[in-house]
Amino acid sequence: MNTQRVFVARLSGCAVFDPAGDRLGRVRDVVVVYRADDPPRVVGLVVEIPGRRNVFVSIGRVTSIAPGQVITTGLINVRRFQQRGGEVRVLAELLGRRVYFRDGSGEAVIEDAAIERDRLGAWDIGQLFLRRPRTSASPFTKGPTTLASWEDVTERLDSTQEPSAEQLVATLSELKPADLANTLLDLPDARLLEVAEELPDHRLADALEEMPEDDQAHILEQLGDERAADILDAMEPDDAADLLGQLPALRSEQLLDLMEPEEAEDVRELLKYGPDTAGGLMTSEPIVLSAEATVAEALALIRRHELHPALAASVFITLPPYETPTGRFLGTVHFQRMLRYPPHERLGSLIDDTIEPLPSTASAAEVSRILASYNLVSVPVVDQVHRLVGVVSVDDVLDYLLPEDWRSHSTEQRPVSFPWTGPVKL
Structure with missing residues (x-):
């Protein structure tokens, strides 16, 4: 059997599948343990499953590892990953460490590590992708790279140095x-x-x-x-x-x-503003334009890649000035409506005045009701003199309504059914 070799950095984010081809999650790291006279032995993978939960998948449950995918037996423990003593995470802890060549030719920093499968099916760290110190004084020039086996190097000698995070x-x-x-x-x-x-x-x-x-x-x-x-x-x-x-x-x-x-x-x-009001939930940087602006101008602004999708769904028309707090709020023009008109059309003729803006003092419950009732992704917020001060988007409301720890425990409150194990209570 030919030796299988995969560099760990290329595994990051790779999909993990069960034997039936169903996707289970994504690789987030590789876990190894050090051995006295041999290269570190791979003991498992850290895999992110739905709900952003990281779990440990024993290497014994892995049937195939390739740069594009990982195949498992399908039987995994869905308990949240907790690193044990003696375990080292390759991406999080090993990359960036300084090592010294045993032949005395100098030092280098680990930029990647290849895990290799031997004829008995065990996975170990084999080759290291190393970068030597740069030889040029220019800060824009990196040092040369080289490949070396684990046996060719030794760990950094100064235990007080922290591995580089670069x-x-x-x-x-x-x-x-x-x-x-x-x-x-x-x-x-x-x-x-x-x-x-x-x-x-x-x-x-x-x-x-x-x-x-x-x-x-x-x-x-x-x-x-x-x-x-x-x-x-x-x-x-x-x-x-x-x-x-x-x-x-x-x-x-x-x-x-x-x-x-x-x-x-x-x-x-x-x-x-209070945290449970429209003012406390809103963002103060919506797209604001004049009634004389054209469809082409509006589409150019919402096309920007850094703009949040909810904020790109509409532009808001006001009197000058056009930064919050603006002049008097006139109305909203929705993205879909702009697509039905020629580029030279003035936005003032496309205003949707059927949706009333919310006062900044409106409660979070009222904001939620308006968004749900009218199937909106955002709603304008005005002050007492009807100036636009911001926009509340649906994701702002969700962040408010969901439990504080929803990001890290979003699957712990309900049963989750995995096709390879049946219902599992997390």
């Missing part, structure tokens, strides 16, 4: 924000904070928006003041306001003072 950040680059948040929260606390320091501001901001509020506050408090303010600048104003609302008033004010003035002003406005 390579782990690289493996997480393609994850969606919700998956990135879940992956970060599964890391040991010290590793989580190290990776958070390495993530770009916008990526960490996106991940924080998907975390429970307690975890958001914990991570933010571990960052330096300047970095914490930068992260808040990169967050959506309503999410930043919710996060600052979890912090002591003095700390919240300190961070607001360090934020960009325009971003801080939006957040301060949102903090004035």
